[in-house]
Amino acid sequence: MKTSKTCGTNWQSGFQRICHLTTNCYNDMKGSCMAQIRLTLCKFLLFSLSLVQSVAVVADAVSAQAAMESATNPLLLLSSSQGDIYLELFPGEAPNNVATFIALAGGESEFEDPETQTSQNPQYFDGIRFHRVIRDFVIQAGSPSYHVLGAPETVLADEINANALGLDQMPVLNPDGTFHEFLNIVDKADFETRILEPLYQKMRIASNDEILRRQYEILEELQGLTVKSAYENQGYEYTNRMRSRSITRGVIALANTGPNTNGAEFFISLQDANWLTGKYTVIGKVVEGMEVVEIIGETPIDPSRYSSLSTVIYSIRQIN
Structure with a gap:
């Protein structure tokens, strides 16, 4: 509140100073008088600009707190x-x-x-x-x-x-066979690296022969896989x-x-x-x-x- 009062006083004194000089110049139209007016105007405008800038900074902090x-x-x-x-x-x-x-x-x-x-x-x-x-x-x-x-x-x-994010309710595989959008899987190699390989590791599958032998079990795991469990398989x-x-x-x-x-x-x-x-x-x-x-x-x-x-x-x- 002190700042507002001081600012108001400065604004008022600035205007009063300009008006006083202007009145005197009507009575004495000398170049030095007009130069003094220009100087006072410049100082007043510079003060006004600094005031606006300082208010803008305060407004940012205040609006930030409000948000x-x-x-x-x-x-x-x-x-x-x-x-x-x-x-x-x-x-x-x-x-x-x-x-x-x-x-x-x-x-x-x-x-x-x-x-x-x-x-x-x-x-x-x-x-x-x-x-x-x-x-x-x-x-x-x-x-x-x-x-x-x-x-x-x-x-x-x-x-x-x-769970709060709902990842435990998001299936990796959509009904149409596509992948959940959260996974951002772009191609087959991406699917193998981010979904299949961590799943194989969790299931302790270490060879192609074992993949073939357990393919139905793998498919069942994939169908029950959620985004959360897929990320957990990756170590999260x-x-x-x-x-x-x-x-x-x-x-x-x-x-x-x-x-x-x-x-x-x-x-x-x-x-x-x-x-x-x-x-x-x-x-x-x-x-x-x-x-x-x-x-x-x-x-x-x-x-x-x-x-x-x-x-x-x-x-x-x-x-x-």
Whole structure:
């Protein structure tokens, strides 16, 4: 409220100053007087612009808080070279992974510098880039490959409730013989690698002869296979202790190299991506600044090479 009162006083005094100078200039039309008016106008307009900008920042934070699902959830501000993004995190859905993300952002995680052999507590995401951007899909950051201190020592398990996502009710095989869309199976080789081989391993089938001998048993297993059980065959583990949500537009989730390999790397989805649901731990969502996410997503970035076009993360900080 103090800021509003001060701003109002400044606006009023600015107008009064201009009016006073204008009146005097009608009585004394000297060039110096007109120059003084122009100078005062410039100062007043610059102040007005700064006021509008400061109000815009406050409005973003206020609207971000208003858009949150719960005011008790952590609200983080991701400041980047393209603008600000506000993230609501969900500790009730992924408590361990959310706590680690906040600790990394705030400088509460300990790293050992390989060169100096000293312990450091960096604000991990400061200065790191969105190193992987796929248009209309994801923007990704936090890769240890692009950080001088490498990866966090602790690798976290997934926190996903497959039943809450309905994966236990989704058959792998549709009645028409096609595969469930969540699986995103594109060809025969993909089906063999992601569905059949893990199933054979579960059934302890190790040879082509055994495949032929047990083909009817395999078919029966396939007909009863759900998306959840298919993922479990691939090594994913699930919990029923908390709720989970799908990978949809604006969701922030942790990138991984397979089951239970969560670290610092994260991505923000630019679209609904059901084929990722159940394989990546969701830790939050964008509540303000999705337009900034979309701007970042307009420039594809190849993760295998450095690009000066990639967006820099200045900082990620909890603001509530």
